[in-house]
Amino acid sequence: MTRDTPFEPDGGDGPGAFLLNADARPRWLDDVVIIGKATLVVYGLFIGLGLAAGLDFNGIVSTLQQVTLLATSFALVALALNLHWGYTGLFNIGIAGFMAVGAYTMALVTAAPDATFPGLGLPLWIGVLAGLAAAALVGFVVALPALRLRADYFAIVTLAFAEVIRLVYNSSALQEFDLLGVELGTGGGQGMSFPNLRNTVSRRLMYVDGDPTAGPSLVGRPFLAIGDALELSPSVVEGWVYTAVLVVLVAFVFVVITWIGNSPFGRVLKAIREDELAARSLGKNTDRVKIKVFMLGCAFMGLAGMVWQGRRGYVDPNLFLPIITFYIFIALIIGGSGSNTGSVVGALLFAGLLFEGPPFVQRIVDATFDLPRPPTVYDGVIALGDLDPMPLLGYAVGELPNLRFVLFGVVLIALMIYRPDGILGHRNEPASPLDLTKERPPRERDPASPEGGESDE
Amino acid sequence: MAFADGRSHLSKVTLEQWFGVLLLAGLGVLVVDLVRRVVIGDLRFGTLSLFLWRGLVDGLIIALAAVGLSMTYAILKFANFSQGDLVTTGAFTGWTAAYVVGGIGVAEFGSTILLNADRGTSARELDMHLFGAPLAIIIGLIVAAVATILVALAIDRVVYRRMRNAGGIPLLIASIGVALALRYVIVFFYGEQTRGVTRSSPTVDHELFFWTDSLNVHQSSLVVIGVALMIALHLLLQYTKLGKAMRAMADNRDLALITGIPTERVILMTWIIGAGLTGVAGYLIVLETETLSFNTGWFLLLLIFSAVILGGIGSIYGAIAGGLIIGLATNVSLVWIPGDLTEVAAFTLMIMILIFRPSGIFGGVETA
Numbered sequence: 001m002t003r004d005t006p007f008e009p010d011g012g013d014g015p016g017a018f019l020l021n022a023d024a025r026p027r028w029l030d031d032v033v034i035i036g037k038a039t040l041v042v043y044g045l046f047i048g049l050g051l052a053a054g055l056d057f058n059g060i061v062s063t064l065q066q067v068t069l070l071a072t073s074f075a076l077v078a079l080a081l082n083l084h085w086g087y088t089g090l091f092n093i094g095i096a097g098f099m100a101v102g103a104y105t106m107a108l109v110t111a112a113p114d115a116t117f118p119g120l121g122l123p124l125w126i127g128v129l130a131g132l133a134a135a136a137l138v139g140f141v142v143a144l145p146a147l148r149l150r151a152d153y154f155a156i157v158t159l160a161f162a163e164v165i166r167l168v169y170n171s172s173a174l175q176e177f178d179l180l181g182v183e184l185g186t187g188g189g190q191g192m193s194f195p196n197l198r199n200t201v202s203r204r205l206m207y208v209d210g211d212p213t214a215g216p217s218l219v220g221r222p223f224l225a226i227g228d229a230l231e232l233s234p235s236v237v238e239g240w241v242y243t244a245v246l247v248v249l250v251a252f253v254f255v256v257i258t259w260i261g262n263s264p265f266g267r268v269l270k271a272i273r274e275d276e277l278a279a280r281s282l283g284k285n286t287d288r289v290k291i292k293v294f295m296l297g298c299a300f301m302g303l304a305g306m307v308w309q310g311r312r313g314y315v316d317p318n319l320f321l322p323i324i325t326f327y328i329f330i331a332l333i334i335g336g337s338g339s340n341t342g343s344v345v346g347a348l349l350f351a352g353l354l355f356e357g358p359p360f361v362q363r364i365v366d367a368t369f370d371l372p373r374p375p376t377v378y379d380g381v382i383a384l385g386d387l388d389p390m391p392l393l394g395y396a397v398g399e400l401p402n403l404r405f406v407l408f409g410v411v412l413i414a415l416m417i418y419r420p421d422g423i424l425g426h427r428n429e430p431a432s433p434l435d436l437t438k439e440r441p442p443r444e445r446d447p448a449s450p451e452g453g454e455s456d457e
Numbered sequence: 458m459a460f461a462d463g464r465s466h467l468s469k470v471t472l473e474q475w476f477g478v479l480l481l482a483g484l485g486v487l488v489v490d491l492v493r494r495v496v497i498g499d500l501r502f503g504t505l506s507l508f509l510w511r512g513l514v515d516g517l518i519i520a521l522a523a524v525g526l527s528m529t530y531a532i533l534k535f536a537n538f539s540q541g542d543l544v545t546t547g548a549f550t551g552w553t554a555a556y557v558v559g560g561i562g563v564a565e566f567g568s569t570i571l572l573n574a575d576r577g578t579s580a581r582e583l584d585m586h587l588f589g590a591p592l593a594i595i596i597g598l599i600v601a602a603v604a605t606i607l608v609a610l611a612i613d614r615v616v617y618r619r620m621r622n623a624g625g626i627p628l629l630i631a632s633i634g635v636a637l638a639l640r641y642v643i644v645f646f647y648g649e650q651t652r653g654v655t656r657s658s659p660t661v662d663h664e665l666f667f668w669t670d671s672l673n674v675h676q677s678s679l680v681v682i683g684v685a686l687m688i689a690l691h692l693l694l695q696y697t698k699l700g701k702a703m704r705a706m707a708d709n710r711d712l713a714l715i716t717g718i719p720t721e722r723v724i725l726m727t728w729i730i731g732a733g734l735t736g737v738a739g740y741l742i743v744l745e746t747e748t749l750s751f752n753t754g755w756f757l758l759l760l761i762f763s764a765v766i767l768g769g770i771g772s773i774y775g776a777i778a779g780g781l782i783i784g785l786a787t788n789v790s791l792v793w794i795p796g797d798l799t800e801v802a803a804f805t806l807m808i809m810i811l812i813f814r815p816s817g818i819f820g821g822v823e824t825a
Contacts, residue, residue, distance in 0.1 A: 091629075145809075149811060150815075151625065151626060152535070152625050153770075153811065155626075156759075156762045156763075156766060157807075157811060159759060160763065160804040161804075161808070163804060164804050168798070170797065171797045171798050326637065329630065376575050376648070377645065378567045378570060378575075396645075399645050402641050402645060402649070403645060405637050405638075405640070406638045406641045406645070408634070408637050408638075409635060409637030409639070409641070410634065412630060412637070413631050413638070416620065416627050416634065417619050417631070420623075420627055
């Protein structure tokens with residue numbers, strides 16, 4: 001997927017051409033096609049890998065479900081980050097903290113009052129709403145001091161806030177505490193349990209009243225029928241139902257953010273990204289707009305924290321280490337900051353190729369070859385002296401789950417040096433409400449020329 | 458939001474100052490409370506002096522690394538997120554050298570070259586403390602500085618040099634990539650486990666200082682080395698042409714280039730000095746904490762950033778002051794809050810000071 005791919009010609013279309021481009025193909029259809037292609041690439045790869053690893057059909061479907069779940073989770077956060085960074089230019093590297101606020105608030109609201117670390121015992125939907133509200137509120141608190149700082153100070157302050165949030169949840173002081181006479185507890189470093197979100201949501205959707213014995217519901221019937229026809233295990237079907245919920249959530253957030261981007265409010269956001277002083281001098285209250293958009297993005301991040309890291313009915317502070325934030329950044333940068341489609345495609349490629357790929361390769365190599373597995377790299381290097389590369393290779397394969405972090409780093413560096421726009425960054429939503437390319441005569445507007453896609457700079 | 462609407466330039470300044478007054482008042486209350494606790498005997502004076510001493514030790518380590526960060530920040534104009542992993546690089550390379558030297562004839566080379574990755578040797582076996590293996594530890598210190606400099610120069614050559622004019626945020630993102638790659642290359646060689654590296658410090662009994670009658674040799678030598686390096690740095694920056702060139706470049710790179718300052722050579726010297734101090738800081742941390750893991754520097758990174766930001770980015774003396782403030786804040790806050798929240802106190806202090814002075818205490822002084 002480079003710049004000269006078929007979907008290049010409409011790259012320069014502004015929001016004015018949101019519905020129709022020159023070929024009269026709706027832009028959203030293009031987006032769906034691009035995302036569909038990326039999905040096919042990743043799925044094809046994993047089906048191939050799964051076959052090579054000797055997985056049965058059930059195993060392959062289960063693997064695809066895990067990859068999709070991870071990709072949709074990354075996509076959800078990447079979209080929120082795109083709202084902050086791609087649209088408004090707010091370099092927020094405290095994502096993990098806002099996710100933690102969402103997940104922990106939901107956990108505290110929904111956990112049973114008689115659990116080891118008690119919660120309020122309220123229904124799930126109240127928990128989700130509370131999590132959204134709490135993440136937005138914390139976003140407001142962070143935004144107040146942070147928004148007046150330089151971009152690099154802003155980055156470090158958001159990272160510091162995220163670490164403060166994580167360390168507070170990690171602290172034994174909050175392991176069990178009283179709030180207005182109600183006993184609550186975050187469990188400190190041990191984490192806390194609450195009703196399993198994944199199972200609750202998928203069973204509620206699949207069965208009447210969420211009871212597996214009461215028969216399938218209207219939504220669950222097709223899923224169960226497909227599952228039966230393909231002889232899938234019930235847990236895989238349940239996993240797919242939950243994944244489908246996440247796909248719907250991603251689609252919803254995608255539409256909301258695109259809609260915001262094309263509204264007058266969104267144009268102010270892009271104006272802030274391009275030149276905040278100019279936006280301010282045109283009478284826009286940039287402080288207020290930035291606080292609003294920051295809160296909204298944080299709410300989406302809180303949502304992602306709930307449905308992704310909180311899905312197992314268990315949260316602990318280690319789920320919200322700063323590295324999570326950098327995963328999202330890599331995903332967004334691969335896709336191209338500024339483009340919603342890019343966010344989703346980047347999340348897919350990152351989750352599939354970089355994140356889940358290497359451990360899978362390790363499994364295949366382990367299953368097919370009988371490599372020696374020396375305990376340290378020293379033994380591998382010594383064997384290299386005897387012209388035997390196998391021990392070193394075996395050690396490297398054993399270290400693949402760690403080596404992929406080196407790969408993340410190298411990919412990030414290579415992208416910043418050679419392609420800072422990412423794959424779809426040239427589809428960066430322009431700040432202008434008019435399609436500036438339309439003003440030029442047709443012969444100058446050669447869609448195939450590389451300049452055709454440059455709308456951002 | 459009405460408050461944001463009606464806020465004029467003038468009232469904004471007063472708001473800031475008002476918050477500053479509040480912050481200073483809060484700090485004042487804490488100091489008064491500290492004195493009260495000591496006077497009524499809630500807090501033994503020995504405990505407080507221990508907190509202060511540890512604050513000084515931690516602060517000096519953070520300050521050393523922060524100076525390195527602040528220098529690259531001033532000259533190259535980006536927040537280097539791989540600084541924490543340069544700290545780790547210094548620690549691993551330096552202590553590997555110390556182990557190899559100390560392990561000659563005692564332990565197997567295959568075990569010492571990977572700093573005991575196979576658990577085949579131990580600090581006890583090598584007698585790894587300042588009186589047990591002084592030569593090994595001094596050699597390790599030098600290797601830590603040299604190896605970190607070489608790694609930093611290699612990274613600059615491969616990554617940052619290609620991006621000289623890329624702007625702060627792309628460079629910052631690239632440095633996150635460098636941090637990840639560097640950290641997990643270290644994991645590839647040394648493994649993930651946290652290892653005990655040194656034995657506990659020998660102590661010297663004395664009558665000199667009133668708060669304690671036995672002096673921790675490792676911590677004391679750390680303080681001596683840290684202070685000596687900072688004085689040397691001060692002399693270098695104030696009295697040599699290099700220092701002047703650095704300050705000129707921090708102020709305005711294009712102007713510096715026009716006046717004939719060899720900017721690439723100044724950048725080279727910046728990396729050499731900054732990475733050298735960083736590597737030494739990483740090496741000395743192990744001397745104090747006695748353990749080392751691949752995450753050591755990464756966990757320290759935010760504290761280092763806090764120190765740099767507190768002092769104002771680019772200001773070397775600010776970084777030293779910031780490091781000491783952060784070190785003291787993480788230790789003295791133990792008087793009021795439990796041990797697992799001390800970093801929260803340090804970060805909160807940083808954020809509050811930034812509200813008061815958005816460009817740091819010594820902010821705006823972008824002179825190395």
